């Protein structure tokens with residue numbers, strides 16, 4: 001015998017003030033990383049370096065190389081609006097960037113990045129073949 | 131102070147029509163009987179449960195009460211899919227520290243109380259929600275699938291080799307009455323199954339299972355006083371890696387596994403794993419995970435994991451039988467239970483109580499390897515008789 005629980009809906013408010021530059025950047029077509037004078041670079045960006053210093057912002061651009069990818073056919077809750085989607089990780093110098101692509105990218109392909117809204121209105125990183 | 135495992139228990143894995151506490155008690159009562167002790171003999175109870183897929187969001191005290199351990203803890207631990215190993219370690223370290231003489235690690239998970247899309251969205255959060263799932267919908271199979279495409283591109287690993295790991299898992303599970311899947315499958319069944327996240331197909335993936343396992347640990351002193359017949363924990367290794375997949379060095383292996391293995395091997399003075407263990411349980415939540423585990427644990431060179439399974443080296447009669455009870459892939463992977471169930475399998479094999487799945491013992495030593503998330507956590511235990 002099975003009974004149903006009371007319904008519990010969860011949607012969280014996420015504070016992104018310390019990385020606001022990144023979130024605003026996406027809407028301007030820019031992807032930002034952070035770096036520290038101690039030599040560390042961060043992507044995803046973070047305002048605090050582990051060494052204790054405050055990091056500085058830098059744009060990620062130019063040519064990247066695809067390191068791995070997948071195409072998600074079994075769609076999780078929160079992405080019901082999407083058809084199967086391709087997730088790609090590409091290296092851009094000292095950082096690796098995750099993004100989506102509409103192109104059939106393979107490991108080793110050279111890519112460039114851009115930003116655009118997805119089908120749910122969220123700005124994010126996309127890749128296209130160079 | 132040496133620490134031994136004096137009793138183990140494991141529930142049937144699968145879609146189970148019982149509550150989390152009832153499920154836990156199945157494993158606990160078996161373990162108590164196995165050790166021939168009562169609840170009053172236990173000093174500390176540790177409950178390992180990820181707990182985000184069941185109606186009971188804070189289940190430790192509920193499980194503890196039902197199992198008869200009220201007042202004996204509980205400590206609740208979470209390390210994603212390696213939660214069970216973290217629970218065993220918590221019990222182990224309390225005995226090592228001299229705080230407890232006898233402690234129980236209970237690993238339990240109810241995975242089937244939510245629908246599959248919800249389960250996928252929760253599993254996708256076993257990394258870094260804000261920077262990955264939020265933007266890109268990275269599910270748990272997607273993380274491993276990305277490792278598969280990197281491994282295939284660099285080493286020529288094939289979808290057929292991945293499938294062979296699943297076929298082996300199902301063959302073993304078919305002889306294990308506690309396994310979720312009780313049916314053998316063929317390479318063609320795997321290759322023709324529905325695509326989950328390229329290149330992983332339905333039969334490359336572990337199922338969504340409920341399950342519980344329990345292990346009772348005792349100090350050397352308690353062993354002598356009570357006359358227990360233990361399997362000793364000879365060494366433990368642990369490590370972790372970044373929550374963000376973009377911060378990893380590469381995608382062809384799990385660094386946390388290599389670091390955990392190095393620590394465990396050093397502790398037990400192991401130089402050649404193939405000449406040291408009669409059996410290994412490795413973390414095969416997906417077929418690619420088993421292939422990377424062979425390499426990262428040093429069973430073969432990096433890139434040769436596909437050939438290792440193809441040549442039957444991880445099967446009965448091979449260089450090292452791996453996942454003799456069916457692995458996560460076919461036995462099932464109830465997150466909190468998995469690491470404890472690995473200890474259960476190692477203990478059963480080392481006591482020669484594994485029935486038709488018994489391996490021949492030469493070294494009287496077993497290895498367990500449990501990964502949390504996609505190499506976010508890793509644990510290696512070395513057990514010996």
Ligand SMILES: [Zn+2]
Nearest residue numbers: 036038049051
């Ligand atoms: Zn710094």
